[in-house]
Amino acid sequence: MGFVRVDLFTTLDGVAQSPGAPDEDPDGDFAFGGWQAPLLDGVAGGWVQSGMVGMDALLLGRRTYDIFAAYWPEQDSEIAHLFNRLPKYVASRGTPPLPWAGSTLLDTDLPAAIRELRQRHENIHVIGSVDFVHSLLAERLVDEMTLWVHPILLGHGKKVFTGDVTPATLELLEPATTSPNGVVQLRYRVVGTEPPVGDMTRDDR
Structure with missing residues (x-):
């Protein structure tokens, strides 16, 4: 049985919208598209690349698919060769064209498709x-979830965790590491659906 891992670039206040370019995702008049670029360094780039070792499928939302499909087929790099070779599965409420070789539209029954x-x-x-x-x-x-947390605050934009996030317990898979520009890598495994609680006021804890 395989596993699904989410890889996200995020700010310290949890914004994950449009990290790569100004016009990547302008929804909500987002003014900070491309916020990741000034903070990218060789260490953080190496984490991203090493984290792809063993990947055998890409699972993408429609907007990210369109961005990737317009960019990666024209590139000549290790990541481009990997992405172009892998099967790609796309979630969409519609029936969009999927021109990138190896692309398949997911069934609308998401749990069954996963x-x-x-x-x-x-x-x-x-x-x-x-x-x-x-x-x-x-x-x-x-x-599993890998977050690359960048040392900036944007205040608004699409966030990794929304106000109605489903409760879950996570386990840190390895110690957090920090790049020269202050990007922190956090890798988690989802281990439970009911977070434990306690009572800090008890003397017998």
């Missing part, structure tokens, strides 16, 4: 696609 993908693939990555990630989290369909 179960089928887990049977077919061992290491499925969701990259970006913050709107789609909200749906996956709501349906408890995320097994």
Whole structure:
């Protein structure tokens, strides 16, 4: 049985909208598109690339798919070769054209579609696609999550975790690491659906 891992670039206040370019996702008149670029360094870039080792499928929301499909087929790099070779599964409420080779539209029954993908693939990555990630989290369909937290505050924009996020317990898979520009890598596994609680006022704790 395979697993689904979410990979997201986020700010310290949880904004994951449009990290790569000004026009990537302007929804809500978002004014900070491309906020990741000034903070990218070789260490953080290396984390991203090493985190893709073993990936055997991409799972993307429609907007991220369109961005990737317009960019990666024209590139000549290790990541481009990987993305162009991998099967790509796309979540959409409509029936959009999928011109990128190896692309398949997911069934609208998301839990059933993810179960089928887990049977077919061992290491499925969701990259970006913050709107789609909200749906996956709501349906408890995320097994692991890697966050690259950048030392800036934007105040508004689409966030990784919304106000109605489904409760879950996470386990840190390895110690947090920090790049020279202050980007922090956090890798988690989802280990439970009912977070434990306690009472800090008790003397016998």
